[in-house]
Amino acid sequence: MSLKIENLHANIGDREILKGLNLEIPKGEVHAIMGKNGSGKSTLAKVMAGHPDYEVSIGQVLLDGLNLFEMEEPDQRARTGLFVAFQYPMEVPGVTIANFIRAALQARLPEGEELDAVEYYHHLYEKMDMLKIDRKFTSRAVNEGFSGGEKKRCEILQMAMLNPVYAVLDETDSGLDIDALRIVSEGVNAMRGPERGLLVITHYQRLLDYIVPDVVHVMVDGRIVMSGDKTLAHKLEAEGYDWVEKEILQQA
Amino acid sequence: METKPDLNIDRSIGDFHYDVDYEFDAGIGLSEKTIDYICDVKKDPDWIREFRKEALRKFNSMPMPTNWASHDLDNIVFQNIRYYLSQGTEPKRSWDDVPEDVKRTFERLGIPEQERKFLAGVEAQFDSEAAYSNIKAAVGEQGVIFVGSTEGLHKHPEIFKKWFGKVIPTGDNKFSALNSAVFSGGSFIYIPPGVKVKHPLQAYFRINAENFGQFERTLIIADEGSEVMYMEGCTAPKFETSTLHSAVVELVALKGAKIQYITVQNWSANVFNLVTKRGLAHEEAEIKWIDCNIGSRLTMKYPGVIMKGRKARGEVISIALAGDGQHQDTGAKMVHAADETTSNIVSKSISLGSGRSTYRGLVQIGRHLKGCKNNTECDALLINTESRTDTYPAITVRGKENACQHEASVSKISAEQIFYMQQRGISKAAAMSLAVNGFVNDLVQQFPMEYSVELKRLIDLEMEGSVG
Ligand SMILES: Nc1ncnc2c1ncn2[C@@H]1O[C@H](COP(=O)(O)OP(=O)(O)OP(=O)(O)O)[C@@H](O)[C@H]1O
Numbered sequence: 001m002s003l004k005i006e007n008l009h010a011n012i013g014d015r016e017i018l019k020g021l022n023l024e025i026p027k028g029e030v031h032a033i034m035g036k037n038g039s040g041k042s043t044l045a046k047v048m049a050g051h052p053d054y055e056v057s058i059g060q061v062l063l064d065g066l067n068l069f070e071m072e073e074p075d076q077r078a079r080t081g082l083f084v085a086f087q088y089p090m091e092v093p094g095v096t097i098a099n100f101i102r103a104a105l106q107a108r109l110p111e112g113e114e115l116d117a118v119e120y121y122h123h124l125y126e127k128m129d130m131l132k133i134d135r136k137f138t139s140r141a142v143n144e145g146f147s148g149g150e151k152k153r154c155e156i157l158q159m160a161m162l163n164p165v166y167a168v169l170d171e172t173d174s175g176l177d178i179d180a181l182r183i184v185s186e187g188v189n190a191m192r193g194p195e196r197g198l199l200v201i202t203h204y205q206r207l208l209d210y211i212v213p214d215v216v217h218v219m220v221d222g223r224i225v226m227s228g229d230k231t232l233a234h235k236l237e238a239e240g241y242d243w244v245e246k247e248i249l250q251q252a
Numbered sequence: 253m254e255t256k257p258d259l260n261i262d263r264s265i266g267d268f269h270y271d272v273d274y275e276f277d278a279g280i281g282l283s284e285k286t287i288d289y290i291c292d293v294k295k296d297p298d299w300i301r302e303f304r305k306e307a308l309r310k311f312n313s314m315p316m317p318t319n320w321a322s323h324d325l326d327n328i329v330f331q332n333i334r335y336y337l338s339q340g341t342e343p344k345r346s347w348d349d350v351p352e353d354v355k356r357t358f359e360r361l362g363i364p365e366q367e368r369k370f371l372a373g374v375e376a377q378f379d380s381e382a383a384y385s386n387i388k389a390a391v392g393e394q395g396v397i398f399v400g401s402t403e404g405l406h407k408h409p410e411i412f413k414k415w416f417g418k419v420i421p422t423g424d425n426k427f428s429a430l431n432s433a434v435f436s437g438g439s440f441i442y443i444p445p446g447v448k449v450k451h452p453l454q455a456y457f458r459i460n461a462e463n464f465g466q467f468e469r470t471l472i473i474a475d476e477g478s479e480v481m482y483m484e485g486c487t488a489p490k491f492e493t494s495t496l497h498s499a500v501v502e503l504v505a506l507k508g509a510k511i512q513y514i515t516v517q518n519w520s521a522n523v524f525n526l527v528t529k530r531g532l533a534h535e536e537a538e539i540k541w542i543d544c545n546i547g548s549r550l551t552m553k554y555p556g557v558i559m560k561g562r563k564a565r566g567e568v569i570s571i572a573l574a575g576d577g578q579h580q581d582t583g584a585k586m587v588h589a590a591d592e593t594t595s596n597i598v599s600k601s602i603s604l605g606s607g608r609s610t611y612r613g614l615v616q617i618g619r620h621l622k623g624c625k626n627n628t629e630c631d632a633l634l635i636n637t638e639s640r641t642d643t644y645p646a647i648t649v650r651g652k653e654n655a656c657q658h659e660a661s662v663s664k665i666s667a668e669q670i671f672y673m674q675q676r677g678i679s680k681a682a683a684m685s686l687a688v689n690g691f692v693n694d695l696v697q698q699f700p701m702e703y704s705v706e707l708k709r710l711i712d713l714e715m716e717g718s719v720g
C-alpha cells in the first residue's frame with residue numbers, strides 16, 4: 001500500500017515542468033521533498049490533485065493501486081483519499097469554514113445520509129482546539145482576510161477533519177510563527193500512523209526537526225534526483241543545493 | 253445549524269405539461285377582437301373594455317425599448333401569442349373542486365405537504381384564471397379581501413376602480429400597456445385599516461400552454477396602519493417556442509401601512525419575463541419588494557417605490573441568477589417625493605457560463621426635499637470567465653440636505669477556487685452552489701423559511717444543470 005508516482009511528465013502550456021518523476025511513499029511513512037524554487041514541487045502536488053491548468057503527458061500515480069488519472073474530477077481523487085495542503089490556499093468568499101468543511105464531509109457520505117450536525121461541531125471544535133484556532137473562525141469565509149499563518153493552520157484543520165489516506169503538505173511551515181510551527185507540527189504528528197502516508201514539501205530543516213521524516217528526497221528540474229534519510233536534510237541546510245547538482249553531473 | 257426541511261423539488265419540473273381542456277381560448281394574435289373576446293368571456297364592465305382598448309392603442313403606438321434594453325426583445329412575435337386562456341371563469345372554491353390534473357401539477361412542482369396545507373388559504377392561478385381560490389376563514393373574518401383580479405373588479409368596484417392603473421399608468425412602458433390590454437388573473441387584495449395579517453398570502457401560478465402569454469394583474473391596497481405579506485412563486489414548463497410573461501403589480505400602502513411583496517421565480521429558459529412592479533407609499537408607510545429571479549430567457553424587472561408621504565420607506569432586495577444563455581436585467585426604482593423618506597436597494601446577481609446580469613437602478617430625490625436617504629448596494633458574482641455583468645446606476649439627488657450612498661462590487665469564482673473546493677472532495681456543482689449560497693446568504697435570510705429553503709434548492713438545481 002503506497003502512493004506511487006511513476007515516470008510522471010506534466011506540462012503547463014507547452015512547457016514541461018515534471019520530467020519523469022518517480023517517488024513512492026509507503027503507507028505509514030513520512031517523506032520530505034526539498035528543492036530549489038521553481039523545481040516543480042508545487043506542480044507535483046497540483047498535478048496529482050487534478051488541477052485543470054496542467055496536462056499529464058506520460059506517467060501515472062497510483063493511490064493504493066488505484067490510478068488517480070483515471071478519475072476525471074479532482075473531487076473524486078480527494079474522496080479516494082488524497083489531500084493537498086496548498087502553499088497558497090485559495091480564498092473562497094462567502095463560504096464559511098464551518099460550511100465548507102461540512103460540505104466536504106457530507107460529500108463523503110452515501111447518498112441520502114445526513115451529517116449529524118451536533119457531532120460535526122463537536123469534532124470540529126476538538127480539532128480547532130488542538131490547533132489553537134479560535135472558534136470564531138468557524139463563521140469566517142474560507143481564507144478570506146486570513147493572515148499567512150492562519151491560512152496554513154486552516155489547511156491543517158481541514159486535513160485533520162477530512163482524514164485523508166495520503167496528504168501532501170506544500171510549505172505548510174512558511175508563514176507560521178515559532179509557536180504556530182510547533183502547534184501545527186504537533187497536529188501533523190498526531191496524524192502520523194500506519195494508516196496514512198505524508199509527503200512534506202519544505203525548504204527548511206526546522207520543520208523537519210518537529211516532523212521527523214523517514215525519507216528525504218531532493219527535487220531538481222522536475223525529477224527526484226537523490227533520496228536519503230533525515231541527515232540528507234541537514235546536509236542540504238548546511239551546504240545548499242550546488243553539491244547535489246555537481247554530484248548528478250558526475251554520475252551522468 | 254440548519255434544521256430546515258428538504259423540499260425535494262425535481263429538476264424535471266420545468267419540462268412537463270399536462271393536456272388541459274381549454275374551454276375558453278382567445279386564439280392566437282392580438283387585435284380589438286381579441287379584447288372583445290376576453291371582455292365577453294370575463295363579462296368585463298364597459299369601463300374595463302374601454303380601458304383595455306385604450307391600452308391596446310398605446311401598446312401599438314409605443315416602440316420597443318430596444319434603445320436601452322436588450323435587442324432580444326425584437327424576437328418576440330406578438331402575433332404568435334395566445335393572449336387569453338381560461339380553465340373556466342369561476343374560481344374553484346374548495347380543494348375537492350380542484351381538478352385532478354391541477355393537483356397533479358402541484359405535486360410535480362414539489363410543493364411539500366407542509367405547504368399544501370398552506371394552500372387552504374392560497375390563491376393559486378392555473379393558467380389565466382384562478383383554478384383554486386379560497387380565503388382562509390380567519391383572514392376573511394378580519395375583513396381582508398383576497399380574490400382574483402376579475403372577481404375584485406366585479407365585486408369590489410369602488411375600491412378597485414379607485415386604485416387600478418393609478419400606480420402604474422397604462423402607458424408607463426410598452427409592456428404595462430400590453431398587460432393593461434389583455435390582463436387576466438392575478439390577485440386583488442384589500443387590507444382594512446389597522447389589520448395586521450399574520451399569515452403570508454400566497455399565490456402559485458404557472459404557464460401551461462405553448463405560445464401562451466400570461467398577463468396577470470395584481471393590485472394590493474393596505475389601508476391605514478395595516479400590514480400584509482404577499483408571496484408569489486412561479487415555475488414554468490419548458491417549450492420549444494418562446495413564452496411571454498408580462499405582469500403588472502401595483503401596491504398601495506396608505507398612511508402607516510406595511511406591505512412586503514415576495515417573489516421567487518424559476519422560469520424555464522425560453523420565457524420572456526417582462527414585469528412592471530411599483531408601489532405607492534403614503535406617509536410613514538413601508539413597501540418592501542423581495543425579489544428572486546432564476547431562469548428565463550430575458551427578465552426585465554425593476555420593482556419601484558414612490559415615496560409620496562413624509563417618512564415613507566421603500567426597499568428592494570433582489571437576487572438574480574443568470575444561467576447559460578440567460579439575461580437577467582433587473583434593478584430598482586426609488587422615487588423620493590416627500591421629506592424624510594428613506595430607501596434601500598440591495599441587489600445581488602450571479603452570472604454563470606454565458607449568462608448575463610444587468611443592474612439598472614434609478615434613485616430620484618427632488619431639490620426641494622429635506623432629510624431623504626438612499627442606500628444602494630449592488631454586488632455581482634461571476635462564475636467562469638464568459639459571464640458578464642453591467643451596472644447602470646442612475647442616481648439623481650438634488651438638494652443639499654439629502655444623502656445617498658452607493659456601493660458596488662464584482663467578485664469572481666475562478667476555476668482555481670472551484671479546484672480548491674473540489675480538492676476537498678466537494679463536487680463541482682456543490683462547490684458552485686456553496687459559493688452562490690454563500691454570496692446570497694444574507695439576503696436569503698430575509699425570505700420566509702419555506703421560500704429560503706426552496707431558493708437554496710433551486711440554486712443547487714441550477715448549478716447541477718450548469719455543470720451538466
Ligand atoms: N501557470 C503557470 N504558468 C507558467 N509557468 C508556471 C505556471 N505554474 C508554474 N509554472 C512554472 O513551473 C515551475 C515550477 O513551479 P512550482 O510552483 O512547481 O515550483 P516549486 O518547486 O513549488 O517552487 P517554490 O519552492 O518556489 O514553491 C516554475 O518555473 C513556475 O514558474
Ligand SMILES: [Mg+2]
Pocket residue numbers: 041042043087170171
Ligand atoms: Mg511551491
